[in-house]
Structures are given as C-alpha cells and as structure tokens.
Amino acid sequence: MAQIHIIGGGITGCVTAMTLADQSHDVTLFEMAPHLGGSLRDFRPDRTSGLWGFRACQYLNPAEPWLADLLEDLDCEMIRFDHTYGSYTVFDGQSHFRDDIALPVLPETGAPLRPYSDPPRTLADRFSAYPDKIAEFLAGTVARCGHASEALSTECAASLQLPAVFIEGDWANMLAAKTADPLTDQLIAMPRAAFGADYADIEAVLPKHGYDPFFDVLAGLLARKGVRLSLSTPVSARRKPDGTGEYGAYINGNWPEADCTVWCCNPVPLVLMSGLGRLSNPASRFVHLHAGLSGLSLEGPRYIQVFDPNSPLYRLYVFPTEFGPRCCLELHAHLLTSVAEARTEAQGILKHIWPGLEIGVPQSDPVSAHYLFSHNDSLLFDALEADLVHQRIIPGAWRVFGRDSKIHAIQSDLEKSGF
C-alpha cells in the first residue's frame, strides 16, 4: 500500500483519488477551497431561493470508463441527453449558424491547404496551413482572447475550440480528401449532417440538480472508500530544505512524506514557483452571465460556440433547471463593455433555434480563467515534468484541457510509475 497525495479536488483529483483508493492505496486529497468541484461548481447566487445555474455547463460522457465506474457507485440523479452543440461564425460580415458542429464554419475559398513547413510550434504556424483569409480569421478569434496566435503554443488549439474548421463545399469531396490526406483530416472537420444516418449521436450526462450536489455525494463516496479529504488546504511547490534542491509539495508549513504526489490542479503556480522561468501568457479571463429564459420548450441542454472576432461572446449554454430553463453566457472579460449589449447579441444567436425566446435580466458570475501557454512555456513544462516525475510527482497532464484526456493522461502516467 503506497501513501499518495492528490493535490486539487476538481473532477480530475476526485476520480484519480477514487481509482487509487480502489487499488487499496492510502490516499489523501488536498483541496484549497472549502469544497470539492473546482471549475465545475455551480453558480449559486442566492442560498435562500436555491436558484442555480451550470457554470460553463460542462457535459460528461457516460461512455468514458472512469465515468461509468463512478456513476455505478454514485447515488446522484443524472439527466441523459443527445449531445447537441452548434456554432455561430461571423466571417467577412456574414453570419453562419449550424446546429451540428462546434467549430468555425467558413466559406469555400477555392485555395488548397498548404502543408506545414515545420511541425507547427505556434498557433500561427498551424493556421498558416489554411488559405490566407481563413488564417487571418482564426488569428482574429485568438486575438479576442487577448493573445497573438504567434505567441501561443499549437497545443492550445483544442482549449480555444480551434483544432479544425469546417469549410463549406461538396461534402463527398471533402470526406474523400480527409480519407486520402492526414493533414486535411486533421485540419478540416465535418458537421454531423455530413455523416448522415451513420452518425451515432453522442450521449451526454449532467447532474439534474447541478454539480454542487453531485460533488457532495462524491465527497461521501470518497470518504467511504477511505480517502482522507483535507479541504481548505492550499498546497504549493517548494524546494525541500534538505540540500537536494528537489521540489516537494509544501502543505501546512511542511513537506509531508508521500510515495507519490499527483498534481491534479492547474500547474501555473507550480511552474511559476519552480524557478524555471516566467510563463508568457498564463490566462484568458472570462465572465459568465446567468439568466432565466422564456418562450422556449427545452428538450435537453444545448451549447453554441461563438466565432466572431468582434464579439465578447465565447460560448452560450442553455439548460433545464427546476426553476425553468436558464442560460449561461460565457464572455471574454476584457471585451465585455455592457451586459445589455451582450444579452441582446446572445438573444439574436439563440433565436436561430428558438425564435420566441427572451433572455431575462442577467446576473454576473466571478471571472474564471483558461490557462494558455506559449511554445517557450511548453519547453519549460518539458523540463519541469522530467524533473518532477523523477521525484515521484505526477505532473498532472497540465497541458491537457478537456477533463477526459486529462484523466487518461494522469492514469497513464501513474501506470508508467507502477501504480
């Protein structure tokens, strides 16, 4: 039985703690907040009314083995639905709405894709494979986040929802080109409708009454499995005072001994404290506006990604609650000038799906951040990762944005380390 410390009580830390406890290890989970949940915690502005909303309504995929295992053990009411998502793109003054793809939808330019001259290092390198007008458009959507595409690592493409684009044209030709050429396959995506009846809908789940009760039940489950929860406990990384120069997890004024420490929270503070150098562009900040909705009948939650270089809107979510349908508008904090304007703009987009819809008076939610990094930052990560693994700190797959890939990467790192 190994003694394991998990740092961070978001979904990644909780799932990792549960997997290791199931293997009979002695697990302690340290979380700096007074509760579990991390970025999935709900917006709950008013404890007396109980009103709530998903914050960046993040769906879970029940086909994921980690979730299937968890849901088997977890007594929490979930809603299952077909994962429906769309995108709203404004290119050259023309708007394109599609209800079956969450990537930019762009007109055909007739120009071919160009192979990368090098393996791409920055987002600008990656975008240079597209025809010029499309590359410029994509650089504009990155500029919305407050960053230049030349400055960001190509590894940030997925977190900015830009791993590929859909270029309108003959679908049969495009599907054939994707099959024939790996570059086209990587950079060009197709809407679900292109796959016709062959396309299997992706099922998604969300906790029916929000994520906070889900994490309350999860805390109980972890405790029953023997995981010690140390809440309100911030952890930092400091060099140990033993002359080795090694980093250790510094907890409550000490470096408690562990056979392995798994870093399941954002690594930015760890990197900044590591003495390896400064990070270039650590954050892109968001504001969430929450509001009730009227004039629509809602079959299930929906999400729409917005690609408009002139808009502060980043994404829109619509979901049912016991208080009626509600929405969450995710906006770039530095571009938000007026809540009223943001609401009118969001209403214009949502009316593509629900013509009679009205968004109520929005309430705003504190800022949250996506962490972005440059190519040079990724070299710092490489160096630090090599060092930390040597010290039995599993770095936490911190370049990875989506929770499923993050959880897989940590599990694979743990396996490589013999767990």
Ligand SMILES: Cc1cc2nc3c(=O)[nH]c(=O)nc-3n(C[C@H](O)[C@H](O)[C@H](O)COP(=O)(O)OP(=O)(O)OC[C@H]3O[C@@H](n4cnc5c(N)ncnc54)[C@H](O)[C@@H]3O)c2cc1C
């Ligand atoms: C606005 C937004 C939208 C997103 N949308 C999606 C999406 O749609 N799909 C998707 O897959 N991913 C999305 N993500 C990525 C998201 O980060 C992951 O999906 C997932 O929720 C992250 O879970 P996590 O447990 O890895 O991290 P987090 O939820 O960030 O949890 C980390 C936990 O660690 C704690 N912590 C941090 N530092 C310390 C410390 N020093 N000591 C102790 N505790 C610490 C924090 O308090 C937090 O509870 C989104 C992220 C954001 C910010």
